[in-house]
Structures are given as structure tokens and as C-alpha cells.
Amino acid sequence: MAESGRLPSVTIMDVARRAGVSKGLVSLALNNRPGVAVATRQRVLDAAADLGWIPNSYARGLSLRTTFTLGLVVRRDPSVLMANPFFASFITGVESVLSTRGWSLLLSVVPDEEAERDAYRNLAGNRADGFFLTDLRIEDPRPGLLAELGAEAVLVGPPQPGTDLPSVNLDDRQGVTASVEHLLRLGHRRIAHVTGDVRMVHGAGRLDAFRRAMERAGLAADLVRPGDFSAASGAAATTALLAAPHRPTAIVYGSDSMAVAGLKVLQSAGIRVPADVSIVGFEGIELGEYLNPPLTTVRTDPVRWGVEAAKLLCARLAGEPAPQQSDLPPAELLVRDSTAPPDHTGDSA
Numbered sequence: 001m002a003e004s005g006r007l008p009s010v011t012i013m014d015v016a017r018r019a020g021v022s023k024g025l026v027s028l029a030l031n032n033r034p035g036v037a038v039a040t041r042q043r044v045l046d047a048a049a050d051l052g053w054i055p056n057s058y059a060r061g062l063s064l065r066t067t068f069t070l071g072l073v074v075r076r077d078p079s080v081l082m083a084n085p086f087f088a089s090f091i092t093g094v095e096s097v098l099s100t101r102g103w104s105l106l107l108s109v110v111p112d113e114e115a116e117r118d119a120y121r122n123l124a125g126n127r128a129d130g131f132f133l134t135d136l137r138i139e140d141p142r143p144g145l146l147a148e149l150g151a152e153a154v155l156v157g158p159p160q161p162g163t164d165l166p167s168v169n170l171d172d173r174q175g176v177t178a179s180v181e182h183l184l185r186l187g188h189r190r191i192a193h194v195t196g197d198v199r200m201v202h203g204a205g206r207l208d209a210f211r212r213a214m215e216r217a218g219l220a221a222d223l224v225r226p227g228d229f230s231a232a233s234g235a236a237a238t239t240a241l242l243a244a245p246h247r248p249t250a251i252v253y254g255s256d257s258m259a260v261a262g263l264k265v266l267q268s269a270g271i272r273v274p275a276d277v278s279i280v281g282f283e284g285i286e287l288g289e290y291l292n293p294p295l296t297t298v299r300t301d302p303v304r305w306g307v308e309a310a311k312l313l314c315a316r317l318a319g320e321p322a323p324q325q326s327d328l329p330p331a332e333l334l335v336r337d338s339t340a341p342p343d344h345t346g347d348s349a
Contacts, residue, residue, distance in 0.1 A: 010051045013150050018047035022152040024129035024317045040319035070098065070313060071128035073108045075116045075135065081109060083231055083257050085285045086302045087134075090156070093306020094132065101314060117145060124149040130313050132156055133165070136201040154313045156305065157201055159325055166316065168309045168326045172202055172282070173209035175298030175331030179252050179280045180213035182296075182333055186341045188250040188278065192223035194237040194262065196254035203229070206254050206282070223248050227258050234258025238265040249277060249342040256281035256288055256297055263291065263338070274340035284334055293337035300331045 016023045021044060029036050029044035072091070074081060081087060094105055106128055108119045120131070120142070130152040133142055143163035146153050155167035183191050193210040196203035207224070214221040225240050227233035234253060238261070241248055253259035259281030266273050273279055273293060281288060284299030308326050315322035 014051055015044065015048045016150060018051060019044045021319060022130070022317060023150050024152055025319050027129070028318060036319050067127055067129055068103045069106050069128050070094075070103060070310070071106050071108065071120075071123045071131045072134065073110060073116055073119045073123070073131065075110050075112070077111070077230075078109060079230070084229060084255070085283060086300075089302035090134070090306040090309075093303040093308075094310040095306075096303075097307055097310035097314065103314070116142075120145055120149065120151075124151040130154070130317050132309055132313065136160060137199055138201060138204060140201075152313065152316055154309050154316070156309055158205075160201075164324075166312055166322065166324050166326075168305060168312055168328065170300055170305060170328040171330035172298070172300065173205050175282065175300070175333060176206045176209035176252065177213045178333040179282075179296075179298060180210060180217075182335065183250045183252070183278060183280070183339065184217055186250075186278070186339060188342055189219060190223065190246060190248045190250070191219070192225065192241050192248035192251045193221070194225050194227045194234055194241075194251060194253045194258050196227060196229040196258075198226070203254060210252060227254055229255045229257065231257045231261035234261035235265050238262035242266075242269060242271070247277070250279070250339070251277060252280045252282075254282055256283040256285045256295065259295055259297070259338075260287070260291065263295070274338050275343060278339040278342070280333075280339060282331075289336070291338075296336045296339040297334050298331045299334045301328065304328060 012023055012026055016026045019026065021040065025036065026044050029041040030048065074087065091105065098105055106123065108123065110116045110119050131146060133153050134156040136155060136157040140160060143160065143165050153165050155165050157167060158169045159167045180191060191214065193207065195207045198204045198207055211221040223241065223244065225237035227237050234257060241251065251262060253262060259279055262279060263273060266277055271277055281295050281297035284297050288295035288297050305328060308328060312322055312326055
């Protein structure tokens, strides 16, 4: 038995494992907070009793009190982050839920993988009860790290192999497919794609959707240039496409920011949009409607994404019934004036 006044060897994490719940839920249950199912609260109390975990009042104040804070760690270059409208809209949705429940969101922007790991370890220790995992990456190490830390989390994107974390997903591949099919109906055959960061699940997914749509049409998907969702990468990729032996008649961009930059490059080179080259963006930012020409794009709903992710994470932390996967309505094509039939419909790949 531990000496009087000292923390026992059994920890809150031991109780969480025995009860089969998160550390945050143990805190909610033992602090008699609302929103915890009666059966779940009893399971936590039974686990604590079985392990002989009876912390003194000082330890209870330090170890049991939930932070009522959720974490969002974003590993991106600040310049790219500022230009990306997704996060501002996603956070708006998250906050609309948390503010009604007395919870708050802690945002940490980090430059690299090491800083990202440090941020999760620091926040999971005593500053955040759960996390939103955005910008899911191929073979993402973060679900494993959070499992090691005993932290609850929700994937903002499709379910991932190797983890049972719940997810809130929006099918953006369907939007890319619709973009290509729209351009095909207009008569385009030399269609290019400027990718997002293909190390990310959504960047790789959009590229795969583009290739599959082209293959179904019997066309080669050989006009692909890399980008990273930033305006600068969109401009560079568009410049490279203009230097190709056979210039595309249409370009599908992986983000609206890249499409806006591409539009400027095209117009600066004296290329008419859409008479010479049609362009399609992705995200549906408000600015796109006010460009000249207004941007054809794929519209998503990051605000609702934030709302549903916050509801799911809060429910998990409270031990309430919650789906393992929540699917939002798929991304949809919004046709404006930046797409039109090509001047030379006889040109085909």
C-alpha cells in the first residue's frame, strides 16, 4: 500500500484499461460529471475499486479532473495553412459544438514530425482529453502514438488500417470523378491534374480518382504534375504544364488555392480561360465565385465536418453510444464559367 499522502502505484490509466474506456471518461465518471451512462459510470467505479485506487484529495485534484479541452495538432507550413480555408471552417464547426458544452479547443501548429510527436505527448499528458486527427497520411503513425498515450481521438477522413479509431468521412473522390466526367462531356481529351500532397490520404485519393476516371474513358492520365495544395505549387505546376509538348485543354486542380494561382499563370501567358484551357478547383471557397471567370469547383462542407467530428468525439469521451464511422454527403461539382468546350474538339489523346 502507498504511504499516506502519496500517489498510489495504480494510475488513472490502469483504471481506464480495466474499465475499457478512455482516461477522459474515467475523469468524467469519477467526478460525477453529466453525460456518462449509468452502466459506464458503474464499470469505472468497479474498476477503481478492484484495483484499490482511492486517491487522496490532492491527487484527485491533479489526476482526475478532466481538462474539458480537445486538441488539434496541425503539421503544415504556416504559409500553406493560412492559405487553406479548410481549417478555419472546420474549427468553426468544432467550436459551435464545444461552446454549448463548456469545452474548448486547443490548436497547435507544428513544423515537422518530431515537433508533432512532442505536441501530442505534451497535450495528452494533462492538457487535452481527446484529439481530432486531420490531414491523415499514408501509414500514419499518429493513431499508434495516441493508443500508446491512452488518448481518445477521431479520424477526420476515411477509416484507416491498423486502428479502430472512429472516423468522420466525406467522399472527395466522387468530386474529382465528377470533374473529369464533366470535362469529358464538354469534349476535352487532354485533361491534366495538379495534385495535392500525395503523402496525405486525401491527396493520394484524389489522384487515384482522377486516374481511374481517365482510364474508364480510355485516356492516358499522363498529364499529372505534383503540388502540395498551396498557391505557389499550383502556379509552378501550371507553368510546367504550359511547357509540355502538348498543352492540356483542361486542368483539374487538387485545391481552389492552386486553381486560383493557375488561373493567374494562364491569363498572364495570354491563355484564355475557358476558351483555351478550362480549369476546375476543389473546396468551393467563396472567393471562387468572384473570380473572372467564376471558378468551377468541387464543393465540400468543412463546417459540418467539424460539427460531426466534435459530436462524435464528445460522445466517445462521455461513454455515450456513437457510430464507428460517420459519413457526410459526398463532395459535389459546382459548375461555373471556368469550364467550356475546347476550341479544337478534334484534338484527342
